[in-house]
Amino acid sequence: MKPSYIYFFLLITISCNNYIKINNNSFNNESYLDYQNKKILIDDSLVIPKNKTLIISGKSEIKFNKNGIIINNGIFKVGENSKKYSQYSIKNDTLENIKSVVFIGNKRGSFIINNSIISIYNSKFKNLKFISNNGNLKLNNNDFNNSVLEITKGSIKTTNCFLTNNTKLKIIQSENVIFNNNYFYKNNDVFIIKNTKNINFLNNIFEKNSICIKLLDNIKNINIYNNLIIENKKFMQSNYFSNSTYILNNTFYKNELLIYINLNKISDEVIISKNNIFSENKELFNLTNININNSYCLSDNFNLTGFYNLNSKEVFKNKNTYDFDLLKNSPAIRFGTNNKNIGANLTKIYYYKYLKYIN
Numbered sequence: 001m002k003p004s005y006i007y008f009f010l011l012i013t014i015s016c017n018n019y020i021k022i023n024n025n026s027f028n029n030e031s032y033l034d035y036q037n038k039k040i041l042i043d044d045s046l047v048i049p050k051n052k053t054l055i056i057s058g059k060s061e062i063k064f065n066k067n068g069i070i071i072n073n074g075i076f077k078v079g080e081n082s083k084k085y086s087q088y089s090i091k092n093d094t095l096e097n098i099k100s101v102v103f104i105g106n107k108r109g110s111f112i113i114n115n116s117i118i119s120i121y122n123s124k125f126k127n128l129k130f131i132s133n134n135g136n137l138k139l140n141n142n143d144f145n146n147s148v149l150e151i152t153k154g155s156i157k158t159t160n161c162f163l164t165n166n167t168k169l170k171i172i173q174s175e176n177v178i179f180n181n182n183y184f185y186k187n188n189d190v191f192i193i194k195n196t197k198n199i200n201f202l203n204n205i206f207e208k209n210s211i212c213i214k215l216l217d218n219i220k221n222i223n224i225y226n227n228l229i230i231e232n233k234k235f236m237q238s239n240y241f242s243n244s245t246y247i248l249n250n251t252f253y254k255n256e257l258l259i260y261i262n263l264n265k266i267s268d269e270v271i272i273s274k275n276n277i278f279s280e281n282k283e284l285f286n287l288t289n290i291n292i293n294n295s296y297c298l299s300d301n302f303n304l305t306g307f308y309n310l311n312s313k314e315v316f317k318n319k320n321t322y323d324f325d326l327l328k329n330s331p332a333i334r335f336g337t338n339n340k341n342i343g344a345n346l347t348k349i350y351y352y353k354y355l356k357y358i359n
Contacts, residue, residue: 018039019040019041019063020035020038020039020041021040021043022035022040022042022046023044023045023046024045024046024047027047027048027049027052030052031051031052031053032052032053032055033052033053033054033055035055035056035057035060036056036057036058037058037059037060038056038060038061039060039061040056040060040061040062040063041063041065042062042063042064042065042069042070042110043065043067043068044065044067044069045067045068046068046069046070046071047071047073048070048071048072048073048074048075048076048116049073049074050073050074050116051074052074052075053074053075053076053077054072054074054075054076054077055077055078056077056078056079056101057078057079057101058101059101060101060102061101061102062101062102062103062104063104064105064106064110064128065106066106068105068106068110069110069111069112069113070112070113071113071115072112072114072115072116072117072118072135073115073116074116075116075117076114076116076117076118076119077119077120078101078118078119078120078121078123079120079121079122079123079142101122101123101124102123102124103123103124103125103126104126104127105125105126105127105128105147106127110127110128110129111128111129111130111131112128112129112130113130113132113133114130114131114132114133114135114137114154115132115133115134115135116136117135117136117138118132118135118137118138119140120138120139120140121140121141121142122140122141123142123143124142124143124145125142125143125144125147126145126147127145127146127147128144128147128148129147129148129149129150130147130148130149130150131150131152132149132151132156133152133153133154134152134153134154136154136155137149137154137155137157137158138156138157139156139157139159140160140161141159141161142161142162143161143162143163143164144161144162144163144164144167145164145165145167146165146166146167147167148167148168148169149167149168149169149170150170150172151169151170151171151172151174151177152172152173152174153172153173154174155174155175155177156171156174156177156178157178157180158178158179158180158182159180159181159182160180160182160350160351161183162183162185162351163182163183163185163187163190164184164185164186164187165186165187166186166188167184167187167190168187168188168190168191168192169191170192170193170194171191171192171193171194171196171199172193172194172195172196173194173195173196174196175196175197175198176198177196177198177199178200178202179200179201179202179204180200180202181202181203181204181348181349181350181351182204182205182351183204183205183207183351183358184205184207184209185205185208185209185358186207186208187209187210188209188210188211189211190206190209190211190212190213191212191213191214192214192216193213193214193216193217193219194215194217195217195218195219196220197219197221198220199221199222200225201213201222201223201224201225201227202223202225202227203225203226203227203348203349203350204227204349205227205229205230205349205351205352205355206228206229206232206235207228207229207231207232207355207359208231209232209233210232210233210234211235211237212229212232212234212235212236213235213236213237214236214237214238215236215237215238215240215242216238216240217240218240218241218242218243219238219240219242220242220243221244222242222244222246223246224245224246224247224248224250225248225249225250226249226250226344226345226348226349227250227251227344227349228250228251228253228324228344228346228349228352229252229253229255229258230252230254230255230322231253231254231255232255232256233255233256233257234255234256234257234258234260235252235255235258236258236259236260236261237259237260237261238260238262239261239262239263239264241263241267241269241290242261242269244269245269245271245272246274247273247274248272248273248274248275248276249274249275249276249342249343249344249345250277250343251276251277251279251324251343252277252278252281252284253279253280253281253319253324254279254280255281255282256281256282256283257281257282257283257284257286258278258281258284259271259284259285259287260286260287261287261288261290262286262288263288263290264289265289266289266290267289267290269290270291270292270293271287271291271293272292272293273292273293273294273295273297273306274294274295274296274297274336274337275296275297275337275340275342275343276294276297276298276342276343277297277298277299277315277332277343277344278298278299278300278301278302278304279300279315279319280300280301280319281301281302284299284302284304291305292305292306293305293306294306295307295308295309296308296309296335296336297309297310297342298310298311298315298332298335298342298343299311300313300315310331310332312330312331312332314327314329314330314331315327315330315331315332316330321356322355322356323356324343324344324346324352325346326341
């Protein structure tokens with residue numbers, strides 16, 4: 001054998017030996033497995049049995065081979081729920097983040113199937129697909145790159161997560177859906193939602209996505225509150241009736257179209273839009289057989305239907321550099337209900353301070 005081939009063989013062998021393989025046999029005599037600061041290889045199916053727990057923490061790496069899959073029927077906890085790992089840093093005018101656990105899926109897409117409880121903190125995912133059935137999913141301070149989350153008949157709470165590169169979230173027949181303080185950046189259909197109720201989008205940034213929210217069935221109770229929605233092709237699209245849609249205290253900037261709804265029959269339901277700022281959008285609403293009522297809102301290029309609305313262009317300090325703080329003499333100050341400012345309260349949006357570094 002040539003020396004070059006021997007070297008290559010040894011290199012591959014050493015690289016593989018750096019990883020710990022865990023599989024179903026790992027739980028034979030254990031009810032609790034804890035791996036910290038380890039490189040873990042999922043080479044086949046790994047089933048976490050009912051009443052058993054798998055914890056992966058520290059600066060670990062989880063790599064999926066071609067047939068790698070994790071099926072959770074017990075408890076699966078990932079990452080450190082600690083401020084030590086939850087902060088971003090800015091170095092040489094570049095945004096950097098440190099994640100405790102890194103998941104690497106194969107190019108064909110690897111799977112994590114959840115039938116129970118998963119809590120994931122401070123982790124990074126690439127080329128992975130989550131499928132959660134009747135499960136409870138809690139995600140905090142994670143990065144998702146080219147990944148898919150499918151939630152069916154379950155609940156999900158996502159906080160301080162960064163989702164990019166065509167990451168998708170499919171939510172079907174679920175309840176109590178909360179997305180708080182996340183950043184959705186350069187994705188296609190971000191949310192695809194069907195037959196779900198009690199959906200809350202709070203304090204998020206939606207930027208440069210194709211379609212942010214696509215509703216595929218009748219939806220009950222959608223709350224869109226205090227979000228920064230900028231440079232998307234379309235924010236919301238639906239051909240179905242949605243009961244109780246509230247759009248409150250958001251800032252919409254340079255979007256091509258905000259809301260497209262096309263119903264076959266006339267609906268008595270009215271979309272409530274209050275305390276919002278609309279700036280430099282190409283089109284606001286394309287609605288068929290449904291109406292929207294704007295109140296205490298501001299637009300710089302469209303007349304709004306509703307009550308107590310303003311038209312003004314002098315609103316933000318410098319929107320060209322993504323500075324959406326209000327001017328001292330902005331008409332948006334104390335214009336809203338209860339004499340509060342309208343538009344998004346930027347102090348409540350976690351990712352706002354990093355916005356200019358991402359762009």
